[in-house]
Structure formats: structure tokens, C-alpha cells
Amino acid sequence: MSAKRQPTCQWCGKEIAESPRGRRKKYCSQACRQRAYEQRLSVQGTEIPASAVILRPENVDAMRDKLFELRCLAEDIATASKEGARFDELDPLCQELITLARDLEKIR
Structure with missing residues (x-):
């Protein structure tokens, strides 16, 4: 929850x-x-x-970079899950995903 x-x-x-x-x-x-x-x-x-x-061009670039990182990390988690990764292997990736998403929310 x-x-x-x-x-x-x-x-x-x-x-x-x-x-x-x-x-x-x-x-x-x-x-x-x-x-x-x-x-x-x-x-x-x-x-x-x-x-x-309205975003500054540098913020648009930062957002694109972060979105790419976010997608790559989500793909890594999906791959690890399909390969039967344990919780202790998935948890740090999920925490990193949450941190990355929060950073992305702050781009203005």
C-alpha cells in the first residue's frame, strides 16, 4: 500500500x-x-x-534524459523479474525507480 x-x-x-x-x-x-x-x-x-x-529548453532536455533512464530501469526490473530475481535483488531497483520518478516530478 x-x-x-x-x-x-x-x-x-x-x-x-x-x-x-x-x-x-x-x-x-x-x-x-x-x-x-x-x-x-x-x-x-x-x-x-x-x-x-512552459519549460526552459534545458529542462526539456533534462526531462527527456530522466524519462529515458526511467524506461531503462523499468525494463531492467521487468527482465530481472522474468528471470526470477529475488526480492533482495529487485528491491534496490524498485527504490531507484521511485527516486528517479520523484526527481522527474521536480523538473519545472
């Missing part, structure tokens, strides 16, 4: 501590709220939807 997922900042991807009361936060800080506002403002009057995610 998986643990409850922490909400993340809609701008930077950093985890946000949940407040026991009130509305859920969308941003981790006023700075992230401001950057998101500036982006929404900059696409007004263009054909770019306000909900579009």
Missing part, C-alpha cells in the same frame, strides 16, 4: 506541508505564487493557454 502523497507546489514542485484547516495551498511560497502570476500574465493575449506549462 502506498503512502499518502504530499501536495506539491504548482510552480517549483517542492512538497507543501498540509495545513489542518483552511484551503489547500497551491504554492510553497509567495515567490512561487508571484512567478506563477507573472507567467499567467505573460501569456494573456496570446494563443498560449493560461494553463500551459
Whole structure:
């Protein structure tokens, strides 16, 4: 069973501590709220939807690299499983897969 997922900042991807009361936060800080506002403002009057995610080219490259690593690791796990790998052999690969996926989620 998986643990409850922490909400993340809609701008930077950093985890946000949940407040026991009130509305859920969308941003981790006023700075992230401001950057998101500036982006929404900059696409007004263009054909770019306000909900579009705009990434720097270097972040797109990083995302592609991480996705390739993620796929390769998933294939390694599938192969090891088919070959009858033991839990103690599969577990570190699965932990690495989780870490890689979390790193990928942080790319903004």
C-alpha cells in the first residue's frame, strides 16, 4: 500500500506541508505564487493557454534524459523479474525507480 502523497507546489514542485484547516495551498511560497502570476500574465493575449506549462529548453532536455533512464530501469526490473530475481535483488531497483520518478516530478 502506498503512502499518502504530499501536495506539491504548482510552480517549483517542492512538497507543501498540509495545513489542518483552511484551503489547500497551491504554492510553497509567495515567490512561487508571484512567478506563477507573472507567467499567467505573460501569456494573456496570446494563443498560449493560461494553463500551459512552459519549460526552459534545458529542462526539456533534462526531462527527456530522466524519462529515458526511467524506461531503462523499468525494463531492467521487468527482465530481472522474468528471470526470477529475488526480492533482495529487485528491491534496490524498485527504490531507484521511485527516486528517479520523484526527481522527474521536480523538473519545472
